[in-house]
Amino acid sequence: MRQALRNAPVGRRARAAGAPIVDRAQIESERKRRLRRRPSRRPAGGATSHRKRLRRRDASWEGVPAQRARRSAYAEASADRSATPACGRRLLPLRFAEALARRSSSLRSALALIFVLLLAPGALAGRFADLEECVLQVPGGLISAQARCGTLEVPENPDAPAGRRIELAYAIVPAPTGRPHPDPVLYLAGGPGQAARDVLPLMRLALREVNRDRDLIFLDQRGTGGSNALRCDFSAVDPFIEPDEEEVIELYRACLDDLDADPRFYTTEHAVRDIEALREHLGYARLNLVGSSYGTRLAQVYLRHHPDRVRSMVLDGVVPTRLALGSEHGRALDETLALILDRCAQDEACNARFPDLPDKLAELQVRFGADARERLNLTHPRTGRIQAMDFNRDGLAQALRMLAYSPPTQALLPLLIDEAAASDVPDRIAVQLMQIYEQLDAMIAVGLEASVGCSEDWPVWREQDPAAEAATLLGPSMREGREQICALWPAGEVAPDFHEPFTSDVPVLLLSGELDPVTPPRYGEEAVGQFPNSRHLIAAGHGHNTLGPPCTSVIAARFIDELRPDELDVGCMERLGGAPFFLDLLGPSP
Numbered sequence: 001m002r003q004a005l006r007n008a009p010v011g012r013r014a015r016a017a018g019a020p021i022v023d024r025a026q027i028e029s030e031r032k033r034r035l036r037r038r039p040s041r042r043p044a045g046g047a048t049s050h051r052k053r054l055r056r057r058d059a060s061w062e063g064v065p066a067q068r069a070r071r072s073a074y075a076e077a078s079a080d081r082s083a084t085p086a087c088g089r090r091l092l093p094l095r096f097a098e099a100l101a102r103r104s105s106s107l108r109s110a111l112a113l114i115f116v117l118l119l120a121p122g123a124l125a126g127r128f129a130d131l132e133e134c135v136l137q138v139p140g141g142l143i144s145a146q147a148r149c150g151t152l153e154v155p156e157n158p159d160a161p162a163g164r165r166i167e168l169a170y171a172i173v174p175a176p177t178g179r180p181h182p183d184p185v186l187y188l189a190g191g192p193g194q195a196a197r198d199v200l201p202l203m204r205l206a207l208r209e210v211n212r213d214r215d216l217i218f219l220d221q222r223g224t225g226g227s228n229a230l231r232c233d234f235s236a237v238d239p240f241i242e243p244d245e246e247e248v249i250e251l252y253r254a255c256l257d258d259l260d261a262d263p264r265f266y267t268t269e270h271a272v273r274d275i276e277a278l279r280e281h282l283g284y285a286r287l288n289l290v291g292s293s294y295g296t297r298l299a300q301v302y303l304r305h306h307p308d309r310v311r312s313m314v315l316d317g318v319v320p321t322r323l324a325l326g327s328e329h330g331r332a333l334d335e336t337l338a339l340i341l342d343r344c345a346q347d348e349a350c351n352a353r354f355p356d357l358p359d360k361l362a363e364l365q366v367r368f369g370a371d372a373r374e375r376l377n378l379t380h381p382r383t384g385r386i387q388a389m390d391f392n393r394d395g396l397a398q399a400l401r402m403l404a405y406s407p408p409t410q411a412l413l414p415l416l417i418d419e420a421a422a423s424d425v426p427d428r429i430a431v432q433l434m435q436i437y438e439q440l441d442a443m444i445a446v447g448l449e450a451s452v453g454c455s456e457d458w459p460v461w462r463e464q465d466p467a468a469e470a471a472t473l474l475g476p477s478m479r480e481g482r483e484q485i486c487a488l489w490p491a492g493e494v495a496p497d498f499h500e501p502f503t504s505d506v507p508v509l510l511l512s513g514e515l516d517p518v519t520p521p522r523y524g525e526e527a528v529g530q531f532p533n534s535r536h537l538i539a540a541g542h543g544h545n546t547l548g549p550p551c552t553s554v555i556a557a558r559f560i561d562e563l564r565p566d567e568l569d570v571g572c573m574e575r576l577g578g579a580p581f582f583l584d585l586l587g588p589s590p
Contacts, residue, residue: 128172131148134147143201145173145201147197147200148171148173149169152167153166154168156261156265166261168278171197172282173204175213175215181214182284186288187200187216187218187291189218191224193445193449195445196225203216203218204216206548206553210288210557221298222448230446233255233258234251234255239437240434240437248484249487253488255447256488263490264451264490264491264492264493266448267494268297268452272301275287275302276309286311289314290314291313292317293545294319296315296318296319296519300321310506314547314559315508315510319519320501320523321501321530324460324461324499326479327457328469330472330474331468332516332518339515341358357417360417376389376425378434382435389433393473393477394474396420399433400416400429401517402433404515405518407579416428450489451490458483459494501529507563510524510534510537511537512537512539513538513542515542515543516543533565535568541577555570
């Protein structure tokens, strides 16, 4: 499992793997401490008169059946935490909700129609009557969405069409219009190893403007999700205890023996053939490609092979053509951590609360040197049981790396680094890593990640000087892990020019996060040279993948509609920024 963590997560859902874990008792203690510092807000007249007013108010409610019913419904909705959006917004105020409800019947009818168009695409899917209605859910999450699902059978080995065949799973979110544009959007997921349908509920929101008049297509890359997934069962070993090299080799050897597949035929170029087969099957003349992270590589390889079939590309978190995935992760992480800590130093409150953070991070790197390892006993964040865990420099680096993926978890880094440097046991960072292990196991098909990495990246990576990464916080762990796996994992054939840059006049929108620890903005600048009809936008304060915010999603929709990258209105980008830093466990100062 740790080998998978080292080499795998460069995809959209990986950002969520660093969701903060904090101790509830400490939160409650901090909340009470803050309340003691605040002036009392009790109404004039003291507690007794305030309670009388509450009783009178309750009595008045009980006297009106309609009001009582509304109040009961509102109280139930307020008590239901699942009704609160993830961004933390409160429920609609009751009086405002009632005012909306009193609007004309025509408005209610219009709202009902919008609800049908956005939430029930199956009702408008006459064009895809041969596909099944389905509900897809983000692994381990509560977010789901409706779509139309189907399968397509293709040969596992394209050069042997009469041989073994595999099924590819795909889903379509039809445009809610009777006359959609003829060129849909095909979303390409990250990883490698992430299934596109797993992130359909998230990407459907990010691409909602595009989806108004274009179909959205999500194809699980062969080896992931419902497309003959190359999953490895590592449940026989404790994922939190560091295995030795022989154990790692045996785990991957056992995985190979159990696979009902030939891993040599699960590369990016094989995935490109599948995309083309699906395009022909669905009858689309051209596609708009939207790729995230590793998906940007897949998009570029498809463009190289089928330039006449691509109308436009949006590349979010750009992987340059020449890059061997994983070979520069150490340098990218160090650059991002330095930028985040510098932001804290420029913030008066953060700098006062957490001074000298670069020195503290350097101390942690020395403390957890190449051979250092601490056996920690931690409370598992999901089960509540005591769990032993080996924590070392690799664990420290991977935890900080995953926390650096998105603004909400970047905001925690100064607090966590300061706390770890001051304590004997870096338990909070270690618990973050524990959660990351489990989430990645559900998100990444480890066998597909190995097939892509050993076929396409390791042949280039092994020829590079290892000294460039050795001095980073990540150190040589990712290179060593890749070498161990590829010593036994079968590698497929890759075209000689696979990593050679190429040029195209297809309109391209390139998106980068200023604080991306995996695909930094310099990768986007590098790719601009390949695409003369392109524009590169950098989201200030954001991390890996930037299509989620309304600003960038609207820009992407306008780009796909108009295909004029130089004329895009990108003024909203100036208002983007990172999340305010946590000064304690309750978050930023009020």
